[in-house]
Amino acid sequence: MVRHVQIEPLLYRHLLQDGEGGIPASPRKFNGIDGDYNLDSLSEMIRNNLTIGHDELSYEVIERFDRDTFLENLDELRKRVPEDHTLFSKKAMEATKASSLEWIGCTNVVIGIVIVITLFADLRTAVKALNSFGSDSLMLWALKHLYVNDPVVTTDLDFYTPDDSNRGHFNSSVFFSNPSLYLQNHIAFDEYAYHVLRERPPTSAS
Helix, strand or coil: CHHHHHHHHHHHHHHHCCCCCCCCCCCCECCCCCCECCCCCHHHHHHCCHHHHHHHHHHHHHHHCCHHHHHHCHHHHCCCCCCCHHHCCCHHHHHHHHHCCCCCCHHHHHHHHHHHHHHHCCHHHHHHHHHHHHHHHHHHHHHHHHCCCCHHHHHHHHHCCCHHHCCCCCCCCCCCCCHHHHHHHHHHHHHHHHHHHHHCCCCCCC
16 A cells, blocks of 8 residues: 555646656645655655545545647657655554554554545545546546557456456446445556556657
8 A cells, every 4th residue: 555655646747748768756745646755754644645545546646647748748658657656655564563563554544534534524535535436437548558569568457457446437436336446456557557658668659
């Protein structure tokens, strides 16, 4: 989970890069695609609303993404790779291992917050959290274009976005949804997207 909250903004930064070579980072902690995702302590995660800020990324990338600009810069984007998430601090995980026998860790804190939102959130907050998975549709569309010349990757992308994840559209019903399945598929999809962009860069159309 910690790895995921650091990888996802890097994926979005990668998609939003323009021909000038990228977007400057913002100092906002755990909020915004250009925010600071160095994870130094558990208290920082809670104080800066990491989980809610993470959900907001999905809406931000859809608002900022420009289809025509993306398509114009496809070949340039194929020459780049997302930033390395290992450069982000993960001190909070080290503190957990040293002080709590790993009973209370970063991932457990995030999962705890997700459970609280699922059980006790008002309807508007719950629907907003569920619909935050809609960005996977955008990521899938972008990767299909980037890897149009690589049938192996495009086939695997279909595997990582199964129909039962309900991510073929942008609206999920709060009454007929499976948040655990959504989250599992969302994390697996982002893991694959990050891995393939880092380890198997797409080839140019030419």
